[in-house]
Amino acid sequence: MEVSNSCSSFSSSSVDSTKPSPSESSVNLSLSLTFPSTSPQREARQDWPPIKSRLRDTLKGRRLLRRGDDTSLFVKVYMEGVPIGRKLDLCAFSGYESLLENLSHMFDTSIICGNRDRKHHVLTYEDKDGDWMMVGDIPWEYESYISTCSLTCSFIISDLNRCFCFSMFLETVRRLKITRPERY
Amino acid sequence: MNYFPDEVIEHVFDFVVSHRDRNSISLVCKSWHKIERLSRKEVFIGNCYAINPERLIGRFPCLKSLTLKGKPHFADFNLVPHEWGGFVLPWIEALARSRVGLEELRLKRMVVTDESLELLSRSFANFKSLVLVSCEGFTTDGLASIAANCRQLRELDLQENEIDDHRGQWLNCFPDSCTTLISLNFACLKGETNVAALERLVARSPNLKSLKLNRAVPLDALARLMSCAPQLVDLGVGSYENEPDPESFAKLMTAIEKCMSLRSLSGFLEVAPLCLPAFYPICQNLISLNLSYAAEIQGNHLIKLIQLCKRLQRLWILDSIGDKGLAVVAATCKELQELRVFPSDVHGEEDNNAAVTEVGLVAISAGCPKLHSILYFCKQMTNAALIAVAKNCPNFIRFRLCILEPHKPDHITSQSLDEGFGAIVQACKGLRRLSVSGLLTDQVFLYIGMYAEQLEMLSIAFAGDTDKGMLYVLNGCKKMRKLEIRDSPFGNAALLADVGRYETMRSLWMSSCEVTLGGCKRLAQNSPRLNVEIINENENNRMEQNEEDEREKVDKLYLYRTVVGTRKDAPPYVRIL
Numbered sequence: 050m051e052v053s054n055s056c057s058s059f060s061s062s063s064v065d066s067t068k069p070s071p072s073e074s075s076v077n078l079s080l081s082l083t084f085p086s087t088s089p090q091r092e093a094r095q096d097w098p099p100i101k102s103r104l105r106d107t108l109k110g111r112r113l114l115r116r117g118d119d120t121s122l123f124v125k126v127y128m129e130g131v132p133i134g135r136k137l138d139l140c141a142f143s144g145y146e147s148l149l150e151n152l153s154h155m156f157d158t159s160i161i162c163g164n165r166d167r168k169h170h171v172l173t174y175e176d177k178d179g180d181w182m183m184v185g186d187i188p189w190e191y192e193s194y195i196s197t198c199s200l201t202c203s204f205i206i207s208d209l210n211r212c213f214c215f216s217m218f219l220e221t222v223r224r225l226k227i228t229r230p231e232r233y
Numbered sequence: 234m235n236y237f238p239d240e241v242i243e244h245v246f247d248f249v250v251s252h253r254d255r256n257s258i259s260l261v262c263k264s265w266h267k268i269e270r271l272s273r274k275e276v277f278i279g280n281c282y283a284i285n286p287e288r289l290i291g292r293f294p295c296l297k298s299l300t301l302k303g304k305p306h307f308a309d310f311n312l313v314p315h316e317w318g319g320f321v322l323p324w325i326e327a328l329a330r331s332r333v334g335l336e337e338l339r340l341k342r343m344v345v346t347d348e349s350l351e352l353l354s355r356s357f358a359n360f361k362s363l364v365l366v367s368c369e370g371f372t373t374d375g376l377a378s379i380a381a382n383c384r385q386l387r388e389l390d391l392q393e394n395e396i397d398d399h400r401g402q403w404l405n406c407f408p409d410s411c412t413t414l415i416s417l418n419f420a421c422l423k424g425e426t427n428v429a430a431l432e433r434l435v436a437r438s439p440n441l442k443s444l445k446l447n448r449a450v451p452l453d454a455l456a457r458l459m460s461c462a463p464q465l466v467d468l469g470v471g472s473y474e475n476e477p478d479p480e481s482f483a484k485l486m487t488a489i490e491k492c493m494s495l496r497s498l499s500g501f502l503e504v505a506p507l508c509l510p511a512f513y514p515i516c517q518n519l520i521s522l523n524l525s526y527a528a529e530i531q532g533n534h535l536i537k538l539i540q541l542c543k544r545l546q547r548l549w550i551l552d553s554i555g556d557k558g559l560a561v562v563a564a565t566c567k568e569l570q571e572l573r574v575f576p577s578d579v580h581g582e583e584d585n586n587a588a589v590t591e592v593g594l595v596a597i598s599a600g601c602p603k604l605h606s607i608l609y610f611c612k613q614m615t616n617a618a619l620i621a622v623a624k625n626c627p628n629f630i631r632f633r634l635c636i637l638e639p640h641k642p643d644h645i646t647s648q649s650l651d652e653g654f655g656a657i658v659q660a661c662k663g664l665r666r667l668s669v670s671g672l673l674t675d676q677v678f679l680y681i682g683m684y685a686e687q688l689e690m691l692s693i694a695f696a697g698d699t700d701k702g703m704l705y706v707l708n709g710c711k712k713m714r715k716l717e718i719r720d721s722p723f724g725n726a727a728l729l730a731d732v733g734r735y736e737t738m739r740s741l742w743m744s745s746c747e748v749t750l751g752g753c754k755r756l757a758q759n760s761p762r763l764n765v766e767i768i769n770e771n772e773n774n775r776m777e778q779n780e781e782d783e784r785e786k787v788d789k790l791y792l793y794r795t796v797v798g799t800r801k802d803a804p805p806y807v808r809i810l
Contacts, residue, residue, distance in 0.1 A: 095311045098576055098610060098637050099694070101367070102311070103393050103421060104525065107502065108579055111528040 286327030303343035329356035350375030354382035362388035398424030418445035445469025470500035499523035516541035559593030563600025591618030598625035619653025633668035639695035655680035682709020703727035725752030751783030757810035
């Protein structure tokens with residue numbers, strides 16, 4: 050980042066009286082602003098940006114995180130009998146309801162979770178073990194599960210075990226298949 | 234009013250609480266001055282070198298609560314060397330000698346020693362409350378004396394201090410008879426904590442309303458603490474690096490659910506994200522949330538927590554929340570009054586597209602009608618955004634914007650940000666505190682001088698072109714009390730234009746500017762009521778008068794008004810002219 054280059058050249062010019070006059074140092078400044086980012090080994094400034102030492106130390110000690118704000122999880126979706134599939138980002142949905150609504154729209158038919166019947170298509174998925182399972186049995190993901198539980202104010206250890214075993218839908222889904230309604 | 238007996242007048246004065254109002258009252262006449270000074274219980278001293286302990290006690294012999302501030306604000310950012318000053322010991326010694334009935338001491342940016350704390354703990358039988366903010370110089374031994382000797386202790390609040398942690402047993406020093414604690418904050422302590430002693434202390438403190446833990450208090454201990462103290466209003470959580478096991482998590486969640494009075498949450502140093510959901514049950518009650526130390530939690534986890542906090546009035550957070558997260562805040566937190574967004578990437582190491590930009594700021598201003606205080610660190614800004622913010626939020630009292638790269642212009646038009654900040658000062662008629670950043674010319678200071686009539690504190694860094702900039706501010710902002718400037722091209726002409734002005738202000742700081750030693754000397758010459766301090770850490774052998782070059786630029790200048798002349802406790806590299 051250009052910060053320390055431009056800062057150190059400017060502030061050092063005001064300490065050392067042999068440095069050029071203000072107008073010249075501002076020219077130096079604009080030149081140094083075009084320097085490309087230096088290597089990560091340069092020494093960090095202790096007085097800029099203006100944050101307190103405790104925050105500075107906390108940030109220094111932090112492991113570098115991959116910026117995961119825009120995580121996405123694209124999976125393939127097939128309609129049974131249709132050779133060409135679609136692709137869908139599951140992270141864009143908040144839960145099963147919005148997923149079903151979106152798929153119904155995408156394929157222009159009604160899709161449900163649950164047992165096969167004559168009228169509706171049923172959504173299934175392939176999990177990380179390669180097995181084909183009914184969509185809707187396990188919690189969508191950890192945090193939304195916890196928040197629904199917390200609204201009812203108490204829950205038991207076995208519920209938590211389900212969470213902590215990470216058998217959350219988003220963790221395990223590999224691809225989706227929409228099955229045809231039953232014929233008989 | 235002069236026909237009323239003094240007791241009646243004194244009773245009326247009891248209703249006047251703010252120190253500024255009481256200062257005004259005391260100027261009305263001699264009689265009021267006397268009644269006021271003998272009845273004043275709380276005294277606020279913004280600069281400990283503006284007055285001395287003897288004169289303080291002489292004027293307010295009945296004081297019970299004293300607030301003292303020491304180092305200038307830029308000391309928070311390592312611009313003031315540690316031994317510069319601000320020692321509290323002489324104050325405590327004087328108060329003890331005069332047998333003042335001290336009950337409360339609040340210190341900010343002062344040097345506090347174990348000796349001072351020991352003396353404090355032994356000298357005032359009714360001592361109830363100690364609040365130390367950004368102080369240094371003491372260890373947990375000092376805390377142990379406070380714990381052991383202050384029988385009436387209600388509040389021990391340590392915020393952001395540099396404390397040498399001897400890993401001792403200071404928590405054990407609270408006697409078993411101590412049951413009066415209302416507030417205990419030791420979040421800034423770095424060492425281990427005797428958790429058992431803490432649990433016993435919390436269990437015997439039925440009035441405990443505020444508890445802020447440090448890193449060392451583990452998850453299961455937190456659950457037990459909260460079970461003992463369901464009446465807590467303010468909680469600072471420690472650090473939980475590992476994902477919890479189901480049983481501890483359930484216990485924690487059960488304990489948290491019972492804390493229906495909880496209104497303020499902070500801490501979360503190194504918290505594994507999966508612990509956060511344990512707090513979901515109480516989010517709807519929260520008024521204040523400080524996640525500025527939660528550096529390990531990604532934006533999406535923060536967003537999920539905040540979405541539940543519909544009553545939030547104060548939010549401190551890291552920029553990892555992103556513009557997307559700020560949009561969620563804007564949509565959810567309609568009661569928001571104060572927002573602080575801190576930078577999470579100070580070394581420019583991360584290729585960071587998720588940090589906040591002007592988009593987030595505009596979203597907040599549009600969504601939160603009650604917003605009046607903001608501190609915002611970001612990598613880019615535009616004039617258009619600032620103009621929109623000014624239009625959305627004319628009620629700002631505090632507006633601090635820090636663009637991380639100095640001199641950075643509007644990233645779309647490449648112009649300076651003069652117009653943007655100009656819009657802010659013009660719209661926000663009640664603005665009392667302002668920090669500016671980015672590429673700024675003298676023009677922005679013209680606007681500030683013209684419009685910022687209520688401005689009391691202004692922070693300038695890497696801004697301006699000529700002395701005119703500083704002059705616009707000094708001439709225009711009549712209510713200015715604290716002016717702090719760094720790395721800006723203001724020099725002697727601006728400094729010397731109106732020397733009398735500085736007696737109407739608390740202090741002026743100028744570092745890495747264009748003022749010279751000669752200019753400072755001329756300033757100090759006819760100003761007996763100003764202390765003009767030159768701080769030159771690098772210059773060890775500069776005391777030779779003959780070799781002095783008056784054209785030499787001054788590294789750091791700090792001047793402040795005072796009625797007690799030059800201080801005697803300055804270190805060798807601080808020269809008081």
